[in-house]
Amino acid sequence: MDACIPQLPTLLRGRGRRDLAGISKHEGILGEREGYPDYRHESGLRLELKLLYKDPVGAKMKSPPTPREASARLTQKVTLKNVDPKRDVLMVVAYEFRAHDKREELFSPTIVDIGLFPMIDCILARDQRLERAGGRWFGNYETPCVPSKIGRRKLKRGEPLDETSYGRKESEGKDFNEDTNFGKLKRVPYRPLQLFLREHGATYASKGTWPSPWTIP
Numbered sequence: 001m002d003a004c005i006p007q008l009p010t011l012l013r014g015r016g017r018r019d020l021a022g023i024s025k026h027e028g029i030l031g032e033r034e035g036y037p038d039y040r041h042e043s044g045l046r047l048e049l050k051l052l053y054k055d056p057v058g059a060k061m062k063s064p065p066t067p068r069e070a071s072a073r074l075t076q077k078v079t080l081k082n083v084d085p086k087r088d089v090l091m092v093v094a095y096e097f098r099a100h101d102k103r104e105e106l107f108s109p110t111i112v113d114i115g116l117f118p119m120i121d122c123i124l125a126r127d128q129r130l131e132r133a134g135g136r137w138f139g140n141y142e143t144p145c146v147p148s149k150i151g152r153r154k155l156k157r158g159e160p161l162d163e164t165s166y167g168r169k170e171s172e173g174k175d176f177n178e179d180t181n182f183g184k185l186k187r188v189p190y191r192p193l194q195l196f197l198r199e200h201g202a203t204y205a206s207k208g209t210w211p212s213p214w215t216i217p
Contacts (some may be wrong), residue, residue, distance in 0.1 A: 004111070013097040018136045023047065036077050037088060047091045048078065048119060050185065052201045054096035061097070069203045078123060088119035092185070092193070099160035115196040125190040125210035126183060129178055132209065135179060138166050144182045151175035191216065 022042030024073040027035075039047040050072035075162060076092065077178065100106040118173040130136070133185060145166045147155060150173060154161055167174035181187065185197060189208025197204035207215045 022146045030184060036082055037059065046084065048074075050074070050090065050092050050198070052092050052094040052095050052185070052200055052202060054112060054202075056097040057107070058099065059097055060176065067201060067203045070185040070197060071184055074122060074185065074188055075100045075143070076144050076182060078183075080121070081141050082122065082126075083119050083123055084185075085120040087116075088117050090117045090122050090193070091115070092117070092196060094196075113132055113196075113200065115193065117190060117193050117196075121210065122188050122190050122193060125208060127190045129187060129208070130179065130187050136163065136176070138176070142152050146178040146179045148174055148177040151177075 010155065023039050024042075026037050026040045026188050027045060036048060038049040042048060043207060050070075052070050052072065052190040053068065055061075055068060072092075085090065092115040092207040093111055095109045095111050096117070098110040100108060127137075130144055130146070133146060134151075135144060138145055143166065147161065148167065148170055150170075151161050154207060161175040163176070165174060166176040167176050170177065185193065186203050188194075189205045189210060191208060191214045194204040194206070194208070204216070207213075
């Protein structure tokens with residue numbers, strides 16, 4: 001994908017191609033190999049890239065028995081601590097294997113669509129979902145956690161949970177465990193993003209509450 005970034009306006013055949021001219025690699029404000037954000041745009045926008053694999057049509061490949069879940073995640077590295085509400089955008093690139101124009105026996109990954117979503121709305125929807133499920137952040141937006149089995153039993157009994165620590169495994173006996181599924185795209189209940197997932201055949205959330213209650217019929 002890094003090699004494709006300068007060529008996106010040429011590679012993308014559908015909507016949005018004009019908006020993608022002028023993208024370059026961002027140095028990453030977190031200073032890590034997977035630092036945030038991924039790219040910068042000449043307009044001043046900052047882009048975080050997530051890929052969405054779309055099952056190909058007409059190719060003989062093993063298909064999953066259920067709708068595919070997008071594996072990309074909007075992880076805990078992206079929080080209110082480092083998101084610029086005015087400049088940061090989540091860029092979801094949908095691609096699928098398509099037959100070569102001249103050699104039909106060859107298939108190559110082809111960009112079919114790109115969705116651009118305000119990052120601030122995505123992380124606020126993500127974090128609201130965490131809280132509504134009884135979860136919370138530990139530290140200053142460092143570790144997202146959800147109630148463990150022990151914690152859920154306590155909640156049913158009306159008992160308060162211990163919020164001083166968390167565990168990584170149920171065997172540790174903590175009331176909270178680290179949320180290992182945190183930030184998966186279908187767990188980011190921002191309606192425009194979920195509509196994009198549905199359009200390209202991925203599993204999606206059909207309802208949410210950010211910024212107000214919504215549903216997808």
